[in-house]
Amino acid sequence: MSEWRLSVAAYGGPEAIAREDLGALQPGPGEVLVRHRAIGVNFIDTYHRTGLYPVPLPAGLGVEAAGVVEALGEGVQGLRIGERVAYVTRVPGSYATARTVPAGELISLPDSVTDDLAAAALLKGLTAEALIFRCARVDKGATALVHAAAGGVGQILVQWLHAVGVTVIAHCGSVEKAAIARSMGADHALHCGFDTLAEEVRALTNGRGADVSFDGVGAESWTASLDALARRGMMVTFGNASGPVPPFSPLELSRRGSLFVSRPTLFDYIVTPEERQVAADRLFTALSDGTVKITIGKRFALIDAADAHRALEARQTTGSTLLIP
């Protein structure tokens, strides 16, 4: 069967995304050919497209998908043809009809997790798991500020933090999105500008501030996040939806109350197959027991990925966005 993918030959806007024919694919030693059934769209895909996160060109796009094992390369054990799997990977190239993937990167899917659910939940849910439990290590009774709380990662953070017993202050770009965040379990949902956000957070916390800020917005929210934190609070800056955070002086942290800052990336929290499986099992449990519900806001045909990028970058999406091959 002849396969195709979407790739960029040069960094650029959504119009840089073009179809590339791949011919027939064969898995190499240790690899598996996965036929994609649903592909997750993530903000990182736009960073690869623009070159904010440089990748060798021409480059595929997309770092997660769910599908079916179609062929096994030499030496692959523990997987069978027809098995349902999903993966997240550092190497972009999932915007494709099928892909060869190292066997060690695959996660077997339980029957309860459909292809669409897996592609909508895996990267974003593993990120939320790592940020809450292993990066910030937030405890019951803490207060967390969650930016872009109606977005893909944001909705999962809100629900999981709420389940842990954390007071969630959600921040969103519109009143409609704030209502979504509230329906996910946020105790408070703000849609004010970043200039008054810290003030609003202090008003909600008797002047104390939040214990942690989960901030995937980046440049535009950086100062508001720091100003909104309590003494010895934790800034988790994990994305650049509005652009990368500019260089800063560590003195900014001491003068605001001995703050901590982490700039985590998921791939440092799922380093080995075992670590990835433990995190995935924790996510699948949260999905099956109802702790975390996934909203698929928009589905696009794979060929229309550029439209998905336009919607994501224009802040028009909520929840997860999928591409269907």
Ligand code: NDP
């Ligand atoms: P989202 O669905 O959250 O979309 C991004 C949201 O950011 C928008 O909907 C918007 O919400 C908000 N936003 C604020 N300012 C801007 C702006 N200027 N342009 C565009 N969006 C803006 O995306 P994802 O769930 O895919 O990712 C969320 C963040 O998490 C991203 O920064 C991503 O890079 C990061 N991430 C990091 C990972 C890591 O390992 N470090 C892993 C996964 C994701 P609103 O209108 O409500 O403000």
